[in-house]
Amino acid sequence: MAKCGLLGCLVAVLASGSGAQTVIPSTVSAINSPTPLSQRVVHYEIDARYDAKAHTLDATEILTYHNFTGKPLDTFPFHLYLNAFQPASTYMQERERDSTSGQGRGQPFPGWNPNNYGASEIRSFEIVDQGDLTSQLQFTHPDDGNQDDRSVVQVRPPRPVPPDGEVQFKIRFHDQFPEVLDRTGWDRDFVLGAQWFPKVGVWWHGAWNCHQFHASTEFFADFGVYDVRLTVPQNEVVGASGVRVGVVRNPDGTQTVTYHGDDIHDFAWTASPHYRVHEDTFQSSLGPVRLILLMQPAHWGQLDRHLHVLKEAMDRYGRWYGPYPYKTLTLVDPEPGSQAYGMEYPTFVTGGTSWLIPEGIREEPEFTVEHEFGHQYWYGMVATNEFEDAWLDEGINSYNDVKVMDSIFGPATSWVDWFGATGGASERQRDFYIGVPDYDPLSRLGWQFRNDASYGAISYGKTASVLLTLESLIGEDTLRQAMRIYFLRYRFTHPGKEDFLKTVEEVSGKDLRWYFNQAVYGTEVLDYEVNKVSSIPVDWFKENLREQKGVTEYVSDVWIHRKENFIFPIEVEIRFDDGERVREHWDGQDRWVRFEYKKKARVVSAEIDPDHKIYLDRNHFNDSYTAEANPAPASKLVNYWMFVSQLFAQLLTWWLT
Amino acid sequence: MNLLMMGAHIASRNKRYVVWFYLLNLVFAWWGASAFSLAAHNILDHSLYAGRILHGMDVTVVTELFVNPRLGTPAAHGAPSTRLAVACLAVSFVFMPGVWLAYSSDHRISREEFFRSCGHNVWRFLRLVCLFIIIGGIVTGVLFGVQSSLVNAADRTSNERLPFLLMVAGMATIFLGATAIRAWFDLAQADVVLQDQPAIRKSLAAGFRAFRQNWAVLLRNYVVIVLAAGAILVSGILLWHAIVPPASAAGAFLISQLTLFLLLAMRFWQRATAVAFYLGQLSQTDAAEPARMPFPASALSIQQ
Numbered sequence: 030m031a032k033c034g035l036l037g038c039l040v041a042v043l044a045s046g047s048g049a050q051t052v053i054p055s056t057v058s059a060i061n062s063p064t065p066l067s068q069r070v071v072h073y074e075i076d077a078r079y080d081a082k083a084h085t086l087d088a089t090e091i092l093t094y095h096n097f098t099g100k101p102l103d104t105f106p107f108h109l110y111l112n113a114f115q116p117a118s119t120y121m122q123e124r125e126r127d128s129t130s131g132q133g134r135g136q137p138f139p140g141w142n143p144n145n146y147g148a149s150e151i152r153s154f155e156i157v158d159q160g161d162l163t164s165q166l167q168f169t170h171p172d173d174g175n176q177d178d179r180s181v182v183q184v185r186p187p188r189p190v191p192p193d194g195e196v197q198f199k200i201r202f203h204d205q206f207p208e209v210l211d212r213t214g215w216d217r218d219f220v221l222g223a224q225w226f227p228k229v230g231v232w233w234h235g236a237w238n239c240h241q242f243h244a245s246t247e248f249f250a251d252f253g254v255y256d257v258r259l260t261v262p263q264n265e266v267v268g269a270s271g272v273r274v275g276v277v278r279n280p281d282g283t284q285t286v287t288y289h290g291d292d293i294h295d296f297a298w299t300a301s302p303h304y305r306v307h308e309d310t311f312q313s314s315l316g317p318v319r320l321i322l323l324m325q326p327a328h329w330g331q332l333d334r335h336l337h338v339l340k341e342a343m344d345r346y347g348r349w350y351g352p353y354p355y356k357t358l359t360l361v362d363p364e365p366g367s368q369a370y371g372m373e374y375p376t377f378v379t380g381g382t383s384w385l386i387p388e389g390i391r392e393e394p395e396f397t398v399e400h401e402f403g404h405q406y407w408y409g410m411v412a413t414n415e416f417e418d419a420w421l422d423e424g425i426n427s428y429n430d431v432k433v434m435d436s437i438f439g440p441a442t443s444w445v446d447w448f449g450a451t452g453g454a455s456e457r458q459r460d461f462y463i464g465v466p467d468y469d470p471l472s473r474l475g476w477q478f479r480n481d482a483s484y485g486a487i488s489y490g491k492t493a494s495v496l497l498t499l500e501s502l503i504g505e506d507t508l509r510q511a512m513r514i515y516f517l518r519y520r521f522t523h524p525g526k527e528d529f530l531k532t533v534e535e536v537s538g539k540d541l542r543w544y545f546n547q548a549v550y551g552t553e554v555l556d557y558e559v560n561k562v563s564s565i566p567v568d569w570f571k572e573n574l575r576e577q578k579g580v581t582e583y584v585s586d587v588w589i590h591r592k593e594n595f596i597f598p599i600e601v602e603i604r605f606d607d608g609e610r611v612r613e614h615w616d617g618q619d620r621w622v623r624f625e626y627k628k629k630a631r632v633v634s635a636e637i638d639p640d641h642k643i644y645l646d647r648n649h650f651n652d653s654y655t656a657e658a659n660p661a662p663a664s665k666l667v668n669y670w671m672f673v674s675q676l677f678a679q680l681l682t683w684w685l686t
Numbered sequence: 687m688n689l690l691m692m693g694a695h696i697a698s699r700n701k702r703y704v705v706w707f708y709l710l711n712l713v714f715a716w717w718g719a720s721a722f723s724l725a726a727h728n729i730l731d732h733s734l735y736a737g738r739i740l741h742g743m744d745v746t747v748v749t750e751l752f753v754n755p756r757l758g759t760p761a762a763h764g765a766p767s768t769r770l771a772v773a774c775l776a777v778s779f780v781f782m783p784g785v786w787l788a789y790s791s792d793h794r795i796s797r798e799e800f801f802r803s804c805g806h807n808v809w810r811f812l813r814l815v816c817l818f819i820i821i822g823g824i825v826t827g828v829l830f831g832v833q834s835s836l837v838n839a840a841d842r843t844s845n846e847r848l849p850f851l852l853m854v855a856g857m858a859t860i861f862l863g864a865t866a867i868r869a870w871f872d873l874a875q876a877d878v879v880l881q882d883q884p885a886i887r888k889s890l891a892a893g894f895r896a897f898r899q900n901w902a903v904l905l906r907n908y909v910v911i912v913l914a915a916g917a918i919l920v921s922g923i924l925l926w927h928a929i930v931p932p933a934s935a936a937g938a939f940l941i942s943q944l945t946l947f948l949l950l951a952m953r954f955w956q957r958a959t960a961v962a963f964y965l966g967q968l969s970q971t972d973a974a975e976p977a978r979m980p981f982p983a984s985a986l987s988i989q990q
Binding site: 217218219301303325327328364365366383384385441444445448449450451452453456457459460463464634636648649650651652653654655658659660661662663664665666667668670671672674675676677678679681682683684685686 | 711712714715716718719722723726727729730731732733734735736737739740742743744745746747748749750751753754763767768770771772774775778779782811815818819822841842843844845846847850864868919927932933935938939942946949950953
């Protein structure tokens with residue numbers, strides 16, 4: 030079928046039950062484009078009914094798969110993500126091992142909470158024209174061999190699917206949602222339906238790529254078309270990926286809401302009786318984008334904060350990289366206190382905030398909303414493999430968090446600007462990384478990181494710092510141009526790490542392997558220090574020497590030390606007490622270098638990276654050294670420290686004596 | 687003269703104790719902060735990057751400082767400060783009987799009288815503190831339990847503000863309960879010193895009787911003083927923020943210490959108010975037995 034009316038197409042397929050329709054539609058009703066944007070590999074048609082009391086879902090899924098691999102396919106793996114929420118699963122084993130999550134309601138890690146049980150059970154599995162294969166489904170464990178993990182299931186069709194051929198799967202499944210865990214499930218009367226349907230793996234680099242669900246990994250899927258009918262209670266307000274194409278109120282007190290999505294690779298939805306809805310429009314260069322905000326009533330006063338940062342981020346992404354091509358974007362303010370905050374799905378993101386949070390603290394909602402919107406580009410359109418290359422989506426997105434937030438709120442206050450305290454997004458990202466800088470390289474597979482903390486620090490914070498530091502080598506504008514070309518070249522595809530790195534090298538015209546080998550593929554740590562400065566009178570040996578400013582001649586030495594094993598060229602600025610400033614360049618190849626001067630002036634200070642471009646340096650305090658001590662900064666902190674401890678002591682004595 | 691004024695009068699006649707206890711508080715805190723101070727000066731004194739702490743308060747730089755291995759962990763630095771706060775409590779506890787004696791006296795007591803009272807009553811006060819911890823622990827524990835149950839129940843609803851509001855209401859209730867117990871034990875402490883009462887159960891009973899007879903008046907005055915203390919703390923912090931330049935270590939020290947000094951004075955005001963209240967109750971019940979009072983009769987004049 031070349032094109033069909035959306036509803037007609039859906040109804041025809043669902044009504045036929047035979048899956049006779051086997052052409053992936055080339056609909057464009059959900060995008061601001063006259064033609065499809067991606068190579069559409071899949072077409073999911075799902076008819077689902079959600080039981081809000083039992084937190085279960087029963088559905089029928091018809092998946093049409095087009096074989097673009099160029100070779101016959103005789104196996105098909107499917108993700109059953111919800112099966113990860115079972116005690117013996119790989120996901121749970123890893124969560125228990127790391128025990129770094131579980132801050133939210135219903136997540137008592139370490140330990141098992143029965144409310145966290147989730148399951149996705151295939152009740153029947155049929156390949157159209159090839160028969161029922163339910164009994165032949167086999168769970169596989171490609172990553173760790175854990176026989177108890179049921180998050181990937183595989184089927185072998187009796188007849189391989191030929192190149193450029195299509196196959197249609199008809200799957201009946203039953204979901205049990207967990208109390209929200211890793212941004213899927215229920216909390217009170219709220220539900221976020223994410224990773225909720227059997228999803229086929231991706232044929233990538235000549236093989237199936239269908240990893241088990243791990244504690245720290247995210248997702249990977251092919252582009253295509255989604256037609257989804259959700260039946261939920263009538264009192265629920267529903268939001269989902271794609272555009273809403275119909276609502277039917279059923280006599281049994283339910284409603285059936287239908288959504289259609291073009292050129293997306295996942296589908297998420299949410300329902301809650303409490304949402305307050307606000308709709309707005311953003312004018313992208315391709316056409317209007319309908320913004321749908323589903324807000325918690327207690328957060329209604331923060332609606333403008335959400336809208337402001339969302340529109341500003343969309344504006345910058347559009348200008349810097351390329352237009353947002355979808356017709357809708359749904360921003361969900363999830364159930365307060367739940368673990369459903371801060372997650373990205375195509376055309377659908379969750380934010381997260383608290384009614385108490387003051388305007389100057391921008392971690393929530395501004396940072397979260399901006400970050401999740403950024404994922405529409407780095408994950409949504411440039412659909413990298415989140416299992417294997419987390420830094421390509423989370424890290425590039427974190428770098429862009431800095432650029433966008435700095436652009437909106439100013440570099441010094443883009444994260445915090447409240448009650449005299451300030452903080453910039455760039456240093457926030459850096460702080461994230463400097464605590465655990467050397468356990469894992471960026472290029473490590475997501476589930477092989479030392480732990481969840483290292484995964485986060487490296488994938489997010491280190492990548493942002495690597496790219497910010499890269500600006501010092503090729504320039505901010507060049508890196509932005511490289512990002513733009515990377516986006517335009519690889520949107521609606523699945524690029525790998527070398528695609529990104531080669532694009533940067535190509536656009537900058539520089540061989541950056543020496544940098545990427547250390548920063549991306551290595552675990553080298555960058556730390557330069559001003560080891561020592563000294564100014565000694567040339568006539569130091571004379572008796573009764575009287576030093577006079579501007580008269581006495583000094584030999585001044587500045588020692589620079591490369592403390593760690595990351596080699597990086599640096600600038601050093603030496604200031605003298607006659608006001609002169611000297612800049613030196615050092616390639617960093619040796620472990621240390623000394624700069625010597627003979628002048629009628631003493632060294633006042635020496636500073637590595639005086640323009641503050643090397644974000645990878647793990648310790649900024651030792652990047653400079655002043656000849657004279659200034660105790661004021663430490664005294665200020667000690668004063669705070671004493672105030673708090675005196676107050677604590679007074680409160681103790683207040684109540685106990 | 688109302689109770690608050692009488693208390694203020696007693697406290698102001700004996701303000702040297704506020705000064706001494708404040709100095710005690712300051713010295714112990716300085717001592718506790720010395721390791722942190724040394725480490726912070728080592729890292730920051732010669733660093734230009736530290737300017738971002740001095741000329742403002744860049745939280746990312748502070749965060750970097752606290753993950754710097756040369757500083758040591760916050761827990762390692764927090765431990766001596768915590769221990770010395772407890773030591774400050776212990777020393778305050780030892781010297782408190784002398785304060786009670788001074789507050790009940792109409793003349794400036796001698797150093798010898800002060801320390802004699804401290805030594806004479808220290809074990810009685812220790813027993814009182816143990817009982818305070820037991821009784822206060824049980825009452826506040828039950829109240830915290832109720833509060834926690836209510837907050838957990840509210841957390842099951844979708845009203846995001848309800849758990850917070852219940853927590854605030856619960857804290858206010860717990861505060862009132864704890865203040866009432868503190869007032870009762872303050873009266874018992876006054877009784878121990880003023881009556882030279884070796885049997886603390888009798889002092890507790892006397893304190894309870896005195897409190898029960900006019901509990902609303904004393905509790906109201908205690909709460910007023912706590913509110914004043916809260917206002918001083920908030921005002922001090924706001925002033926600190928508003929008028930002290932970020933780079934002025936001296937200005938910050940002065941205003942923070944003035945705030946802490948006034949805060950400490952509030953607690954002494956409470957104690958002085960308790961003494962005035964206790965003497966007032968005693969004068970009413972023991973009017974027929976003036977010979978029982980061990981303290982100078984002129985001490986009662988302020989209650990008239």
